[in-house]
Amino acid sequence: MVAERESVVGGGAVGTACALDLTVDAHVHTGFSAGRDAVGVVVSAADRAGLTALTFADQAGPDTTWLTAYADAVRRARHRTEMTLRVAAEVEVVRADGWLALPPDLAQLDALSVAVSGLPAGGELLGPREVRARLDAGVLTPGQVAEALVAATVKGLERASRYVPAQLARPLALLGQAGVDDSAVTPALVAELAAACRITGAVVEVSEAWRSPSARVVEMLLDAAVTVVPASDARYAAEVGRWQYLRRV
Template sequence: MSAPGAARGPVPGDVDLRGDHHVHSTFSDDAHSTPAENLAAAHERGLAEIRMVEHVRSTSTHVPAFLAAVAALAVPAGLTVRTGVEAKILDTAGTVDAPRAVLAALGSSDGPGRVLLADHQLPGPDGPWSPRTVRERLDAGLAPSDVVDHLVTAYVAALARTGPAQLAHPFSILPKVGLGEDDVDEDHLAALTVALRDADGAVEVNEKWRCPGPRVAAALQAGGVPLVASTDAHHARDVGAYRWLAGTDG
């Protein structure tokens, strides 16, 4: 594990590794540590900021309990705790799979600080496409540029439809369908940059999924988009544990 500081790895050098802006607890069904355990890990690693985030769907009811648990934490001096919810973008219209009341409360005193917009599947014109579906359509003649168009169109629309937002592991769906960030062209990046600036949005550089890569991260940052570091930790041992971002992995 590297010490917190400015990133020396594959992303712009002023991405601050003293923060972890995407950490899950047992309020997410695939995570293993409590909010208190994550907080203790952040303090032990000398972080200055942690954003505790939980998965939601439109039917989720656990957000008030999650926010209450975070509010009850005894936060050490010098450490700031923020909150968020992670939700899938479902289609190119920017529909977000989160409760309406949660989205309406974003950024307020009784709501989560941000929604983390995720591309766990490809947002298609008619709803989410699984990686298998996308690969089949690519094999049948769908152009890679059309896949990226769908994704960027969905990002842009979701940013316009929600409150304070952060793109979670952007473009992570592409390797799952046999594509990569080289398929993201300058027009895609320009459109995404404008949408993020207009929405006062941020982009996380994600340790777990190793995205976005240096070209995309640098282009977004050059366009005035804030970049934040995240581990996407599902266990306290991974909170603030940057290797790829710090350039110490292998």
């Protein structure tokens, strides 16, 4: 299928324009983990959506045993499509120092998609409800939450990039889940995140499913010359390469 090339233009480096290529989907799931459909079904759906590149990023961790079968399934699918297919795994930052819950074998992977679903704080990993409770109790402020989240994200990207190319999954989504206003993410914090992305070569996913990061943060990242890519975070094949939030961004 020959697709008409689509893009959404956003702010770029000073004096330039930068576009999000909507024929690329940088984060999809399959039945190996958080998704519902087989690799081949997802690839067929991506072909119908007119995509040119697809990154599989199923959730993996220390107990994952299926990476070889997963990578083999993607490699077989490469023979049936003209799309570029990449094998990645979504991994979690689990400590403030950026420690990652890595699977035992990274040799199968083209990339690591780094997610921060919990806030590392005092030796604990706080979910959105716990963060909200501490905000309501006055134990944490929105600014402190944003600072801690960005710090853990930066360290996670630094650690991931030692192994394979890194990309950042659903950036800062934890803030919205915990009810923290986007204004807590100051330009200085975005600059810190952008610098880490440039140094590590990490790309930033703009997640359709998680509506994250905000258009404001995307614009600042683009202005800081960070590579930004569309990511459906699709769990069903029918969601692959389907954009609503991305078009608004």
